C-alpha cells in the first residue's frame with residue numbers, strides 16, 4: 001500500500017493503491033463540501049512529492065498552473081505510489097493571536113508544570129503550550145468539520161451517540177498529538193470554546209442545545225481527567241464568550257461598551273454601569289469565507305485585504321487563490337468608496353467584479369449583507385434594551401481571529417456598527433485562549449468568571465420587538 005506523508009506534522013497514513021484521500025484527510029479537517037463528487041473544487045491539496053496523474057475531473061476543475069504546481073482534489077486523485085501532501089493550514093497571524101494585555105498575577109495556579117490552553121473554534125483550534133520559560137502556539141483545522149461546517153449541523157450529527165463519540169475522540173486525539181510535540185507532557189489542558197464544541201468534547205448532554213430551549217444553562221468549572229472546562233453563561237454564550245466578558249472587565253473599558261467576537265456565530269455583550277446584556281447571533285459563514293463563490297479560509301493565497309484603489313494583498317507569497325472573510329469585507333468597502341456598488345448592495349459594474357483571477361458576485365455581496373445585518377441588529381437591540389443609542393457608546397472591543405483583520409473604517413463605513421457610533425474600536429486579541437490560560441494561573445480570574453456568568457442577562461434577539469426593522473436597516477451598506 002502506498003504511504004502518504006502529511007505535512008505540516010509528522011503524520012503518515014497508508015492508502016490502498018488506486019484510492020483517493022477522502023477518508024485519510026477527513027480526519028485532518030479537510031472538508032468535502034460536495035461530498036467528494038468533484039463538483040465544488042474545494043478539497044484542494046498540494047502534493048510536494050510524487051503528484052499523481054490528474055484525473056479527468058481534475059483536468060476539468062483545476063487550472064493548468066494548479067496542476068503543474070502539484071495541486072489536486074483530495075476526493076478525486078488516485079494514489080499509486082508513496083507521496084507527500086501539504087495541507088493548507090490555518091495561518092497564525094500575530095495580530096490574531098495576540099493575547100490581551102491584562103494585568104493579572106499568577107496566584108494559586110492549578111498546575112505547576114507544563115500545561116496547555118485550547119480555544120476550540122468551530123473551524124479552527126488554537127492550542128498554546130505553557131511552561132515556566134515560554135509559550136508556543138499551534139493552530140489546526142477542527143477535525144470535526146468532517147461532520148459539518150457550522151455548529152447547528154454538527155449538533156444534529158452529534159445527537160447520534162456513536163457520531164458524538166467519534167467527534168469527541170478525533171478532536172482529543174488531535175489535541176494530544178499537538179501537545180506531545182514539545183516533548184514535555186502537559187499535566188492539564190484548559191479548554192474554552194462555544195457551548196456546542198465543549199459539550200461534545202466533555203461528553204455532556206447536547207439535546208437542549210440542538211432543540212428548544214437551545215441552551216444547556218449556566219455551568220461552572222468542570223474537570224474531566226486532565227481536561228479543565230471553563231464556566232459557561234447559558235444560551236449560546238459559552239466559555240469563549242465568558243472569557244471575552246472577563247477580559248473586558250479586567251481592561252476596565254469605559255462604559256457603556258460593546259465587546260464582541262465576530263464570526264459565523266457572533267457573541268456580543270453590552271456592558272453599562274447598570275447591567276450586562278449578552279447575546280449570540282448566527283451571522284452565517286460569509287465572514288469566514290465560506291458560502292462565497294470563490295471564498296476560502298484565511299490561508300495561503302487568500303486575498304485578505306483590498307485597498308481603496310482596488311489593489312489587493314494575499315496571505316503568504318502566493319498568487320490569489322480565492323478570497324477570505326476580511327478580503328470580502330474590504331473589497332465591498334473599496335467598491336463602495338469607488339462608487340461601484342450602491343447603498344443597497346447592487347453591483348453597478350455587472351454581475352461580478354474581478355480582483356485578479358478572483359471575483360465576487362452579486363450573491364456574495366448579499367451573503368455579506370445578511371451576515372453584517374445580524375451584527376448591526378444585535379448592537380442596535382442591545383442598546384435599545386438598555387435605553388441607549390449608538391452615540392452613547394464609549395468603547396467598542398473586538399476580539400477573535402476574524403476580528404484581528406478588520407479595520408475600524410470598514411466596521412463604521414459599511415454600517416456594521418450602527419450609524420452614530422463614534423466610540424473608538426479596540427482590538428483585544430484571542431480572548432478564549434487568554435481565558436483558558438489564566439483560568440489555570442489565577443484564582444482571581446477563576447472567581448471573576450464564576451461570578452460574571454451569573455450577572456449576564458441573556459437576550460434572544462429573534463424574540464425581541466424591533467428585530468426585523470433593525471435587521472433590514474443593517475442590510476444597508
Ligand code: FES
Nearest residue numbers: 032034038041075
Ligand atoms: S469535495 Fe467537492 S471537489 Fe472534492
